[in-house]
Amino acid sequence: MPLALLVPGGTGQLGRELAGLAGPDLAVTAPGSAELDLTETTSVVAAVAAFADAARAAGSTPVVVNAAAYTAVDKAESDQARAYAVNADGPRVLAAVCSSRNLPLIHVSTDYVFPGDATAPYAEDAPTGPKSVYGATKLAGERAVLSSGARAWVVRTAWVYGAHGANFVKTMARLESQRDSLSVVDDQLGSPTWTYDLAVGLVELARKVTSDSPPAAHVLHAAGGGEVTWCGFARGVFEELGADPGRVSACTTADYPTPAARPAYSVLSGKAWADAGLTPLRPWREALAAAFAADRAAYLPSA
Template identity: 60%
Template sequence: MTEREAGPITGPDEIALLVPGGRGQLGRELHRRAQGRLGLVHAPGSGELDVRDEQDVTDAVDSFAETARDNNLRPVVVNAAAHTAVDAAEGEPERAAAINEAGAAALARACAVRRVPLVHLSTDYVFDGTADVPYEPSDETGPRTAYGRTKLAGERAVLAAADRAWVVRTSWVYGAGGGNFVKTMVRLAGERERVTVVDDQVGGPTWTGDLAAGLLELAGLLVERRDPADRVLHCTNSGRASWYEFARAVFAEIGADPDRVLPCATADFPRPAPRPAYSVLSPRAWNAAGLSPLRDWRSALAAALEVDGAALRGEG
C-alpha cells in the first residue's frame, strides 16, 4: 500500500452515498469529492435532515435506500453530523447529547432496518489525553469533556444498534469549509506581528481532503461486503505535532516567517473544556483493514494550501 493523496473508489458508479451533516466541514468535502464520481450523492445539512428528529431520520434513510436500490445502486451512509463546538458543549450538554448520542443512535437504527452500512465519525476526545504512545481503537477511553462524553456515548449507541456500523475516529480536522486552526493561523499571520500558540498539546492534524478520500474508500469496501474486522478505526494524516509546530508549518507554507510564532503553555490560555495533552491516534486497525494509509500531515498541509488555498486564506 502507498500513502494516499486521493485514493480510488471501487465501482464508484454503483454506490449511493448519504451524508448527514453535509454542510459541515467534512460533509462538504465528502460531497465535493463524491459528486460526479458516485452513482448518487445526497449531503443534507441540519436544516434538511435534523438527526435529533427520529422520524425525520427514519424517513430520510428509507427514501435514500429505496431510491438507491430502485436505481440498482448500493447505499451507504457516512454520518458527519455532530455538535463539535467543544467549549459550547460544556454549557449545553443536553444539546450535544441530542446530536452526538441520540441522533447517531437514531441513524444507526434506521440503517439497521434498511440494511444500509453506516460509517460514523468520532473524535480523539473520547480519550483522556494522558498517553505517550498513539492510541489504539481498543485502548481504554476516558473523556474529560461534555463533547467527548457525548461522542463516546454515540459510538457505543451506534455499535449496539447496527451490526454493520463502523466508528472512525479522527483528530485536528481542517479544510476549506467552516472555521478551523489553519484558517485562524493564516488570518493571524496577516493581522499580528507575533502569534502565541500552545506547545504542550500533541495530536495528528488531518486534512478533510485526505480524510474524505479515506472514508470513500471505506464506503467502497462496505458496499462490497469486505467489512473490516475491527468496528472502530482511526483515520488521521500520519505523524504528530504540537499546535505550536502546526502553526509554524502553516506560516512556513504561506511564506510567513515561522519565528513569528511563539510557544506557550495550555495553562496560559484556560478554556471551558480541557484539551487532551496527547491525542495521537494509531492507524494500525485502519491499515490492517486494507485501507490506504494517509500521508504525512506536513505533505497534506502543503496539498491543502495548494488545492484549497483561496478558502483557507479567507478569499473564497
C-alpha cells in the same frame, strides 16, 4: 457497482468535502441540519428510507456516512443537552434506522474520547476516558452505534481542517495577517487531518464495507500521519503562507485556559485501518502543503 452515500452533516467541513467527491460511480446526498436534523426521529426515518429506495432503484449500493456532530467543544460544557442530543441520541436513532433498512453505517468520531495521557499512539481498543462534555457525548454516540445491531463502523479522526468552514488553519492565516507575532499552545500533541484526505479514506471504507471482505474491526482510526503540537502546526501554516514561522512562539495550556479540557496527547494508531487494507492518510505536513496547493485562497482571510 456504483455507490450512493447519504451524508448527514453535509454542509459541514467534512460533509462538503465528501459531496465534492461525487462522480459517475459515486452519488452523494449531503443534507445539512436544516434539511436533516438527527434529533428529529420522524425526519431521520423518512430521509433514510427515501435515500435507500432511490439508491437501490438507481442500481447503486447505499451507505450512510454520519458527519453530523455538535463540535463546539467549549460551548458543550454549558449546553450539554443539545450536545448529547446531536452527538449521542442522533446517532442512536440513525443506527436503528440503518439496522432496520439493512444499510451499512459509517459514523465519524473523535480523538476526544480518550483522556489524552498516553505517550504512544492510542490503539483502537485502548481504554477511553473523555475529559470534556464534548468527548463524553461523542463516546456515547460511538457506543450507541456499535450496540445498535446495525452493520456499523466507527471512524475516529483528529484535528480536522479543510477549505470549508472555520478551523485552526484559517484562524492562523487570519492572525498572521493581523499580528506581528502570536503565541500558540506547545504542550498538546496530535495529528492534523485534511478533510480531503479523510473524505477519500471514508469513500474507500464505504466501498470496503459493501464488499465481500468488510473490515473485521468496527472501530478504526483515520488521521494524518505523524504528530505535531499546535504551535508546530501553526508554524507549518505560516510556512505555507510564506511568512516567518519564528513569529509563532510557544505557550502552555495553562497560559490559555478554556472551558473544556483538551487532551494533551491525541495521536491515534492507524493499525486497524491498515490491517483492513485501507490506504493510510498521508503525513500531516505533506497534506498541509497539498491543501494550500489545491485551494490556497480558501484559507486566506477575506478581503
